[in-house]
Amino acid sequence: xxxxxxxxxxxxxxxxxxxxxxxxxxxxxxxxxxxxxxxxxxxxxxxxxxxxxxxxxxxxxxxxxxxxxxxxxxxxxxxxxxxxxxxxxxxxxxxxxxxxxxxxxxxxxxxxxxxxxxxxxxxxxxxxxxxxxxxxxxxxxxxxxxxxxxxxxxxxxxxxxxxxxxxxxxxxxxxxxxxxxxxxxxxxxxxxxxxxxxxxxxxxxxxxxxxxxxxxxxxxxxxxxxxxxxxxxxxxxxxxxxxxxxxxxxxxxxxxxxxxxxxxxxxxxxxxxxxxxxxxxxxxxxxxxxxxxxxxxxxxxxxxxxxxxxxxxxxxxxxxxxxxxxxxxxxxxx
Numbered sequence: 001x002x003x004x005x006x007x008x009x010x011x012x013x014x015x016x017x018x019x020x021x022x023x024x025x026x027x028x029x030x031x032x033x034x035x036x037x038x039x040x041x042x043x044x045x046x047x048x049x050x051x052x053x054x055x056x057x058x059x060x061x062x063x064x065x066x067x068x069x070x071x072x073x074x075x076x077x078x079x080x081x082x083x084x085x086x087x088x089x090x091x092x093x094x095x096x097x098x099x100x101x102x103x104x105x106x107x108x109x110x111x112x113x114x115x116x117x118x119x120x121x122x123x124x125x126x127x128x129x130x131x132x133x134x135x136x137x138x139x140x141x142x143x144x145x146x147x148x149x150x151x152x153x154x155x156x157x158x159x160x161x162x163x164x165x166x167x168x169x170x171x172x173x174x175x176x177x178x179x180x181x182x183x184x185x186x187x188x189x190x191x192x193x194x195x196x197x198x199x200x201x202x203x204x205x206x207x208x209x210x211x212x213x214x215x216x217x218x219x220x221x222x223x224x225x226x227x228x229x230x231x232x233x234x235x236x237x238x239x240x241x242x243x244x245x246x247x248x249x250x251x252x253x254x255x256x257x258x259x260x261x262x263x264x265x266x267x268x269x270x271x272x273x274x275x276x277x278x279x280x281x282x283x284x285x286x287x288x289x290x291x292x293x294x295x296x297x298x299x300x301x302x303x304x305x306x307x308x309x310x311x312x313x314x315x316x317x318x319x320x321x322x323x324x325x326x327x328x329x330x331x332x333x334x
Contacts, residue, residue, distance in 0.1 A: 009033050009034055009035050010033075011036075011074055012034050012074055012075045012076065012077060012241075013069060013077070014026045014036055014039070014054075015039045015076065016040055016078070016081065016121070017038030017039065017040055017045075017050060017054065018049040018050050019044060019049065019079060019080075020049075020185065020186045020187070020230070021177060022038070022077075022079035022080075022121075023050065024181045024230050024231060025079070027184055028235065029077075029238065032238060035055075036051070036053070036054040037056075037057060038050045038051075039057045039064060039065060039068060039080070040056075040080065041060045042058060049184060060102070061078075061106050065109040066108070066109035066112065066113075069110060070113050071113055071114045073115045075115065075118065075119065075241055076115060077119045077121075077237060078118060078119070079121040080102065081098065081121065082094060082095050082099060082147070084188075085145050088145050088146040088150070092146035096146070099147075099150035099153075100154060107161050110167070111161075116167055116246065118170075119169070120154065123147070123148060123174055125143055125145065125147055127140070127142070128141070128142040128143050128148065129142070130291070134226075134257055134294055134296075135253065135292065137253055159249040161249075166246045166247045168245050168246045168247070169244060169249045170249075170251075170252065171250070172233075172237065172252055172254050173251065173254065174255075175227070175254065175256075175294045176193070176194075176225045176227045176228065177229075177230050177233055178315040178319055179231065179309070179314070179316075180319055181234065185230075185322030185325075194209075194225075194262065195269070195316060196323065198265060198269045199273070199319060199320055199323040201277050202269060202270075202277050203323065209266060209277060209278070209279050210282050211266075211279055211281050212283065213285065214281055216290040216291075218261055224259035224290065224292070225260065225262075226294045227260055227265075228254055228294075229309035229318070231308075232307040232308055233254055235308075236299060236303060239303040240252070243302060250302060252298045252299040252302060252303060253295060253298065254299055255296050256307055257294055257295065258293065258310075259291055260312050266279060268313050272320050
């Protein structure tokens, strides 16, 4: 009797895999038995974010994906994008050239290499100002900034590719991502996300956290946002790989389906760190909706996904552990 050889581990390309979310997804893919190639130009990612065991290729998606991809790849998970909302308003050309043209060239490279499975990192920014909460995937898309507009354009591009060329694709529209996983966490420069900014204030790396707007129609007057743990988010990508079907473009929101106010986030950080967090107040920022909460039922029914770490303190605690580790690694750390 001949014993059959074990099936070869599926090979996947993770673009932007040296960034926050891409690095966690790459780590989970390796843990699940995939062979992983990370493609990143390190313009916003970090070489230390590439998980051990992954092949690393430094370069832009625009001209490097076509050199890397071949029929041995089972799928692409596409995270490579610029994502600073404010910068997208002042330099929209940078976002169209990187996010849209880069994805167009990636789709061409996938078609040429006969790689027909894609999971795309999209965003809740495609919805703009919500008309109702929670926000379902059927909600009107009306992005209020070029970043959201580029992600929506890519979603349209992927839908057309699936219809015309049989691509099996899933777009995952994130709300607010938080936490860390096995040494991979959030370190943007400049940092614009609330939880890492609050933790920087706790560490004394900034004088205070500024609360923009205290007169919103919410429980405590501050904005409400839906936070999801990065490990829960990453697990949804692995489920999406298995769910993708030829000729179909599935779009799913990812969120907890509930929101936390800015003050609740700061209070959670104070509980977790045991430190006083100085805060100041300022007026509302233009374009900040009072509340953004995901309707994520489609991810539950289509992907079989349910967040396992919905507690805000858990997200902040994991982010705090990562923030302290970065401080310990800094050259000035004692």
